Amino acid sequence: MDNLDWIFNGLRPYWIQSMDDSSFPQITLHCAAYYEDSRYETPLDEIKAFKEMACLKITNEITESGGSDLQASIDGPIIPISDGIDNWLGALYYPKYGPDEFAMELIEFDLIFELQLVNKEVIPDPLTTPDTTKPYNLITQGYTYLINTVGTATQYLGTFTFNWDGIGRVYVASDWQADPATDLINIDDQLIVSNADGNSFERSCNAGNHYAPGPDIEVTSLLHEGINELTFTIKDIYGGKIGCGYLFLIQVND
Incomplete structure (x- = not known):
């Protein structure tokens, strides 16, 4: 792991x-x-931006199945983190820094964070998946946290590649083996899926029951045959909480 294009909740x-x-899975x-x-306006303002998503206390115990149990104190959220190639959920400690005489020009600081590892029993290795007719991509393992604003919070889940054969139908689903005809996904409150051409598809939760699961989302119309890039974003509408359940990008061939 030597890529330095890290993004923390879009920042x-x-x-x-x-x-x-x-x-690892703690990284500095x-x-x-x-x-x-x-x-x-100043270098310190960048550090303050990371402070706004930081946690005072984080635990990230490795489980027997190879995943990790990530927990963060109530002062900070679980956030999507990407190195520009892979995507995780994670939690960020408060930045460590020491302003000096050059603080108005440059401040060196450390970002220390924990990554949640995927449970190997839940997410199979695609190389050993027997059903090769159903390609998939894990978008998020799901998360939720409390917010004190209404209609402003946004969570960037990441940009993902998907190799579409131009034939099958592609959905956002809750499981890599899901049947879109019966599967349900949890979104709190709105999911936006957009492609590299600037086209997008939005699906909001039911205003009458913000936490009720809804049907899978078909995004085939956003794709062209071959390699595609799709960006996933969760937005708050009603306040209280923001998050989602497990989300996968899957292809179904009739």
């Missing part, structure tokens, strides 16, 4: 100097906030 550090993954990124970053 990318301006400058990642190096990475230490010797304690040695970063620097720089005054030329047009997103912020």
Whole structure:
């Protein structure tokens, strides 16, 4: 693991100097906030942005099946994290930094975070999956956390590639083996799936029951034959909580 294109709930550090993954699934990124970053008025503002999604206490015990049980204190959420190639759910500790005489130009800081490992009993290895007619991609293992705003919270789940044969129908489902005719997915409150061309598909939960599962979402119309990139985002509408259950991208061949 040597990629340095890390993204935390849609937020990318301006400058990642190096990475230490010797304690994986805990990872440390040695970063620097720089005054030329047009997103912020000062380097400290970038660090504050990461503080807003940080947790004071995190546990991430490895399970017998090869996954991990990620838990975070109530002050911070479980967030989607990507290295530009793979995607996880994870939790971020409060950034460590020490402003000095150059603080208005550059502040070096560390981002330390935990990644939730997938339970091997739940998510099969695609190389050993017997049904090769049903390609799939894991989008998220699901998450939920409380929010104190209404209609503003957004969670970036990541951008995923999918190789479509141009024949089968492609769905967002709750399981890699799901039958879209009967399967249900949990979304709180809105899922947006968009492609590289800027086209998108949105599905919101039932306003009468925000937490009621709904049918799988077909996204075939967003694809072209071959390699596709689809971006997944969860948005809050009604407040209270934001999140979703397990989400997979699957292909069904009639």
